[in-house]
Amino acid sequence: MSLLNETHDPALKSWVEQANQPGSDFPIQNLPFGRYRRIGANDDFKIGVAIGDQILDLQGTGLIESPDMNALMALDTAARLRLRRDISGGLAQGSAQQQVWSKLLTPQSAAEMAVPCRIGDxxxxxxxxxxxxxxxxxxxxxxxxxxxxxxxxxxxxxxxxxxxxxxxxxxxxxxxxxxxxxxxxxxxxxxxxxxxxxxxxxxxxxxxxxxxxxxxxxxxxxxxxxxxxxxxxxxxxxxxxxxxxxxxxxxxxxxxxxxxxxxxxxxxxxxxxxxxxxxxxxxxxxxxxxxxxxxxxxxxxxxxxxxxxxxxxxxxxxxxxxxxxxxxxxxxxxxxxxxxxxxxxxxxxxxxxxxxxxxxxxxxxxxxxxxxxxxxxxxxxxxxxxxxxxxxxxxxxxxxxxxxxxxxxxxxxxxxxxxxxx
CATH class of the missing domain: 3.90.850.10 (Fumarylacetoacetase-like, C-terminal domain)
Structure with a gap:
């Protein structure tokens, strides 16, 4: 069983420039999930993907419908792989989504983070x-x-x-x-x-x-x-x-x-x-x-x-x-x-x-x-x-x-x- 695919290519770069810096925790090959909102906002927490020093509003991309992290986590392996490919493709250099998605970014320094999901047990x-x-x-x-x-x-x-x-x-x-x-x-x-x-x-x-x-x-x-x-x-x-x-x-x-x-x-x-x-x-x-x-x-x-x-x-x-x-x-x-x-x-x-x-x-x-x-x-x-x-x-x-x-x-x-x- 191998989960390796084109999203792991070490040559892959993002249009979010900080993600391409050596030593970054969050290059395009990572794409971890978290829940966030802007500091000082009273909005509900939403699902974000870390890319460089930014956070991408995942629901804003249209790739998911629900703001429920636990529902996303419950996806089967094939659905999760498709989502990862779609996020990677949209954040990659030369992506057709760059103009729209660039407006969905929040600096991590301006974000309040929550526990990543509902932890039942x-x-x-x-x-x-x-x-x-x-x-x-x-x-x-x-x-x-x-x-x-x-x-x-x-x-x-x-x-x-x-x-x-x-x-x-x-x-x-x-x-x-x-x-x-x-x-x-x-x-x-x-x-x-x-x-x-x-x-x-x-x-x-x-x-x-x-x-x-x-x-x-x-x-x-x-x-x-x-x-x-x-x-x-x-x-x-x-x-x-x-x-x-x-x-x-x-x-x-x-x-x-x-x-x-x-x-x-x-x-x-x-x-x-x-x-x-x-x-x-x-x-x-x-x-x-x-x-x-x-x-x-x-x-x-x-x-x-x-x-x-x-x-x-x-x-x-x-x-x-x-x-x-x-x-x-x-x-x-x-x-x-x-x-x-x-x-x-x-x-x-x-x-x-x-x-x-x-x-x-x-x-x-x-x-x-x-x-x-x-x-x-x-x-x-x-x-x-x-x-x-x-x-x-x-x-x-x-x-x-x-x-x-x-x-x-x-x-x-x-x-x-x-x-x-x-």
Whole structure:
């Protein structure tokens, strides 16, 4: 199964000149979807396509009739491919649509973005094997990974109502914590607030209750990918998570980037699913030819911090880590969707599947402060002299992602930014 076509041609250029600039996240080969309106307007949010530093009003082009992103996401694969070709053709240099479509552009700097679609349900998985191993060593040195980890995609259901778009600010969460030497727990603000570097996989076409999605068909139900910061209060979680898992430690805020980069756009950046020698192979329902050969997304992931002091001094954000999703994850997005439905669970258009924290094997590829500071035992020194073990009030975390490979045009996922308030 190949989704590569003329829309991925690296020589293709757009009449939107900024889209042709080297390093642009949104060249004509990308064409991600989002919901936007002009800043200060009271209009309803509408569907837009990012092209360079602009947003194209998709409904204004006449290519779609409904402003409902979830309805667009539910289109079958053939319809989505036709839409992508039509958008690409209209934005390409020499297009007959240039004169009309140029009036449908809004600068991204003048736009207010919304969460890309209606998120009905949110499931957070635990696919980052290096993260799971590192964290496991902190709490279970003799058995970092639980016996089921390499056999079954681990996940839990999170809260969708607190998911917000990039730019989110949120109050430091409160909850119960208990120090190891304390006689009883106490209630108060989290002192071990952390970020989690994740990818979010959005469901396009749903499935009927009682009808599992096969691994061969799973790709047809995946619409696209976004950046996801699933903030975590580590001290609250340590006290509350047994026996049912995270609760107040995770439901206070999750932040997604505004753009849905489609699986079609990611077609040139697929890579093989590999298992270390000696690891079990997936059970047959999680094993397919395409999934083995090209189930992974080859996406670079970067984490930066901008403290309040840095911002006031006019300093740029400072990189904490840089890694790759293809080497961080143990399970593919298709496997997550297949496993989610194997019991007959019905997924719906707009449902969000979180990858779980994506950390690489090296220390500078960690996807959380929990790993970078070895559970808070050592602090991180920033260039301006500040130190961090966990997040302080005023800290902004910035996650970025992009794909680049010889023979393909570089595309980006944009960024997701969130700030902790007192």
């Amino acid at each position: 949110y499931t957070d998985f635990y696919t980052g094997i290096h993260h799971a191993t590192s964290v496991g060593k902190l709490f279970r040195p003799d058995q970092p990974l639980m016996p089921n980890y390499k056999w079954v995609p681990i996940g839990y259901h999170g809260r969708s109502s607190s998911i917000r778009v990039s730019g989110q600010t949120f109050r430091r969460p409160r909850g119960q914590t208990k120090a190891s030497d304390a006689a009883q727990p106490s209630i108060g603000p989290s002192r071990r607030l952390d970020y989690e570097l994740e990818l979010g996989y959005f469901v396009g076409r749903g499935n009927e209750l009682g009808q599992p999605v096969s691994i061969e068909d799973a790709e047809n139900h995946l619409f696209g990918v976004t950046l996801l910061n699933d903030w975590s209060a580590r001290d609250i979680q340590a006290w509350e998570y047994q026996p049912l898992g995270p609760f107040l430690s995770k439901n206070f805020a999750s932040t997604v980037s505004p753009w849905l980069v489609t699986t079609e756009a990611l077609a040139p950046f697929r890579t093989a699913l590999t298992r270390p020698e000696g690891d079990p192979q997936p059970l047959p329902y999680l094993d397919g030819d395409f999934n083995r050969k090209a189930g992974m997304f080859d996406i670079m992931l970067e984490v930066l911090i901008l403290t309040e002091r840095m911002a006031k001094a006019g300093l740029p954000p400072e990189r904490l880590t840089l890694g790759n999703a293809g080497t961080a994850a143990y399970w593919t997005a298709a496997q997550l969707l297949t496993h989610h439905t194997v019991n007959g669970c019905n997924l719906q258009s707009g449902d969000l599947l979180g990858s779980g924290t994506l950390s690489g094997p090296a220390a500078n590829e960690a996807g959380s402060l929990l790993e970078l500071t070895e559970g808070g035992k050592k602090s991180i020194s920033l260039a301006n002299g500040e130190e961090r073990t966990f997040l302080e009030d005023g800290d902004a975390m910035i996650l970025r992602g992009w794909c680049e490979r010889p023979g393909a045009a570089r595309i980006g996922l944009g960024e997701v930014r969130g700030t902790v308030l007192a």
